[in-house]
Amino acid sequence: MVGADRLATAVAGLRGQLSDSAQAASATTSVATSAIADPAGSAVDVAHRTSPGGRAAMADANASDALDVSGPPEAVRAVEVAAAGDHYLLLVGHPGAGCRRYATLLHQLRPALTDEEALEVAAVQSVTGCLGPDTSLALTAPFIAPHHSMSMPALVGGGSGVTRPGAMTQAHRGVLFLNDVSEFRADQLEAVRCAVDDGEVRVARRDGVFRYPARFQLVLAAAPCPCRQPEQDCSCSPHARRRFLARITGPLLDRVDLRVRLRPPDDSAPGTSAPEVGSNLRTRVSAARTRAAQRWAEHRGSTNADVPATTFTHAEFRLPRLTTAPLDQALENGAMSGRGWVRALRVAWTLADLAGLVRPGRDEITEALEFRDRRPS
Ligand SMILES: [Zn+2]
Numbered sequence: 001m002v003g004a005d006r007l008a009t010a011v012a013g014l015r016g017q018l019s020d021s022a023q024a025a026s027a028t029t030s031v032a033t034s035a036i037a038d039p040a041g042s043a044v045d046v047a048h049r050t051s052p053g054g055r056a057a058m059a060d061a062n063a064s065d066a067l068d069v070s071g072p073p074e075a076v077r078a079v080e081v082a083a084a085g086d087h088y089l090l091l092v093g094h095p096g097a098g099c100r101r102y103a104t105l106l107h108q109l110r111p112a113l114t115d116e117e118a119l120e121v122a123a124v125q126s127v128t129g130c131l132g133p134d135t136s137l138a139l140t141a142p143f144i145a146p147h148h149s150m151s152m153p154a155l156v157g158g159g160s161g162v163t164r165p166g167a168m169t170q171a172h173r174g175v176l177f178l179n180d181v182s183e184f185r186a187d188q189l190e191a192v193r194c195a196v197d198d199g200e201v202r203v204a205r206r207d208g209v210f211r212y213p214a215r216f217q218l219v220l221a222a223a224p225c226p227c228r229q230p231e232q233d234c235s236c237s238p239h240a241r242r243r244f245l246a247r248i249t250g251p252l253l254d255r256v257d258l259r260v261r262l263r264p265p266d267d268s269a270p271g272t273s274a275p276e277v278g279s280n281l282r283t284r285v286s287a288a289r290t291r292a293a294q295r296w297a298e299h300r301g302s303t304n305a306d307v308p309a310t311t312f313t314h315a316e317f318r319l320p321r322l323t324t325a326p327l328d329q330a331l332e333n334g335a336m337s338g339r340g341w342v343r344a345l346r347v348a349w350t351l352a353d354l355a356g357l358v359r360p361g362r363d364e365i366t367e368a369l370e371f372r373d374r375r376p377s
Contacts, residue, residue, distance in 0.1 A: 067108055067278030068101060071262075075102055078260040078371065080281055083109035084288035085350030086305035087343075088196075088218040088255060090181075092245075093262030094231045099221035100145075102262070103177045106219060107143045109285050110175070117141075117173045120213060124172050127165055142174030144216075148183040156191050157203045163210050168195045171216035181220040182247045192218070193252045220256060222248055257305075257343045258371045288353035304346045304353070312345055319345075323362050326369050336372070344368045 069076050075091070079102050082089040089106065091099040113121060118137045125131045125138070146155055146167040153159040157166040168176060168191075178184060178192070195201050195214040203210040225236035226244045236244075293302045299314075301307025311317060321328065327344055330336040336344070347368035348360035355364070 067105060067281060069105065069278050069281055071098055071102070075260050075262050076105075076281070078102075078258045079106045079109065080285060081347065081350055081354065081371070082106050082217070082219075082258050083285045084354055085292065085346060086217055086303040087257040087347055087350065089220070090248075090253065090256045090259040091219070091221045091262055092224050092260070093221070094223060094225075094234065095228055096230055097262035099262065100177075100179060103145075103175065103179075103219045103221065104143070106217070107141065107175045109282060110141050110217070111286065111289060112139060113141055113173060121173050124165060124169055124213070128170060140174075142171050142216075143177065144168075144171035144174065145177040145179060148178075148180060148185070148188070150188075152187065152191065155188055156195075156201050157210065157212050158205070163203055163205055165212040166201065168192065168201055168214040168216065169212040172213045174216055175219055176216040177219045177221070179221045181222045182244060189248075189252050193255065196252075196255050218256070220248065220252075224261070254337055254340055255343070257347050257368075260371075284354055287356075288350060291353040291356075292349070304349045307346075309342045312342065317359070319360060319365075323360065323365055326362075326366055330369060340372060344372050347371060 075098075078089060078091075081087060083106050089103075091097075091102055093099050121138050121142060122131065125135075144167050150167065153164075153166060155166045155168060157164060157169060176192070181189070184192075191201070195216075196218060199213070199215045201212050201214045203212070222245065224245065225234055225241045227234050227236050289303065292304050292307075296302060296304075296307040296311070299307055299311045301311065324345070327336070327341055331338065331341045344365075345360075345368070348364040351364040351367055352358070352360040357364070360368075
């Protein structure tokens with residue numbers, strides 16, 4: 001599997017594996033691997049680079065990206081934590097606050113795809129007709145930004161005639177960026193929630209149920225109020241803001257670990273803290289991911305976001321009650337769900353990895369809780 005230079009060879013091998021696993025799975029389950037047209041059309045922004053180089057070129061390509069790390073320190077910090085632990089991120093800001101820029105920064109900070117991931121992405125691209133016969137393996141993870149006007153088949157998969165994977169599958173092993181998330185319909189957000197929980201989407205058709213992979217890092221962005229004007233022009237009442245943002249609360253938001261409110265650029269008070277340097281940021285993220293990957297190697301995980309929740313109950317990783325007290329209290333008084341408790345714990349481990357600590361302490365737990373407590377309003 002490793003070392004396939006030409007994508008056609010790699011995909012052919014992967015197709016064989018998919019075919020085998022599909023046969024072994026269920027009679028009602030099939031995996032579409034025929035070349036078909038791009039289902040999403042112009043409603044999706046796609047950023048995905050390819051290059052004829054190999055693994056070394058991947059690292060070079062990532063390292064040569066110029067990172068724009070200007071802006072409020074808390075926003076850059078949230079992106080750093082998200083990149084280090086594969087955590088989901090919510091950005092709330094007025095137009096011009098830079099939501100898309102921070103989503104792009106997160107994408108740039110993600111590591112190169114592993115060989116296995118690159119083959120999975122290539123298989124998806126072959127199904128969506130995005131591959132030519134001479135296309136080389138993708139260097140970087142996909143970045144997919146579906147528009148809220150997108151149809152359900154374009155988002156989830158399906159469509160008339162040949163069944164096609166949707167935007168969520170195109171984002172597999174990459175970033176799914178939902179800009180203006182308050183404009184998405186409830187059924188669209190529920191579909192995203194299902195994919196987040198299952199790591200795949202299922203499309204029921206007359207000839208069977210099609211399953212497509214959909215493991216992506218979710219980034220949501222929203223304006224804080226209905227007027228969508230720059231902050232200085234906004235006169236929305238607090239009540240109007242709360243009603244507006246209520247659209248994105250609920251089950252999907254409960255799965256978002258990091259929430260940050262972006263201040264407008266003029267309010268960022270340059271000079272109040274040392275400017276972040278892109279290379280430093282990349283180095284810290286890479287080191288943190290390496291620590292997590294080494295720690296979880298024997299526990300069916302590679303990042304703090306994907307290691308099984310039961311791992312945290314092992315004596316080796318269980319934290320003292322004194323350390324987790326702020327989290328426990330939030331759970332007991334109903335401010336946090338059980339799922340939120342675990343997700344905040346995952347963030348705390350990422351904060352520890354970024355700080356070079358063996359395990360999270362009270363400070364990391366408190367910061368993780370603060371990230372979740374930052375309500376959009
Ligand atoms: Zn407003």
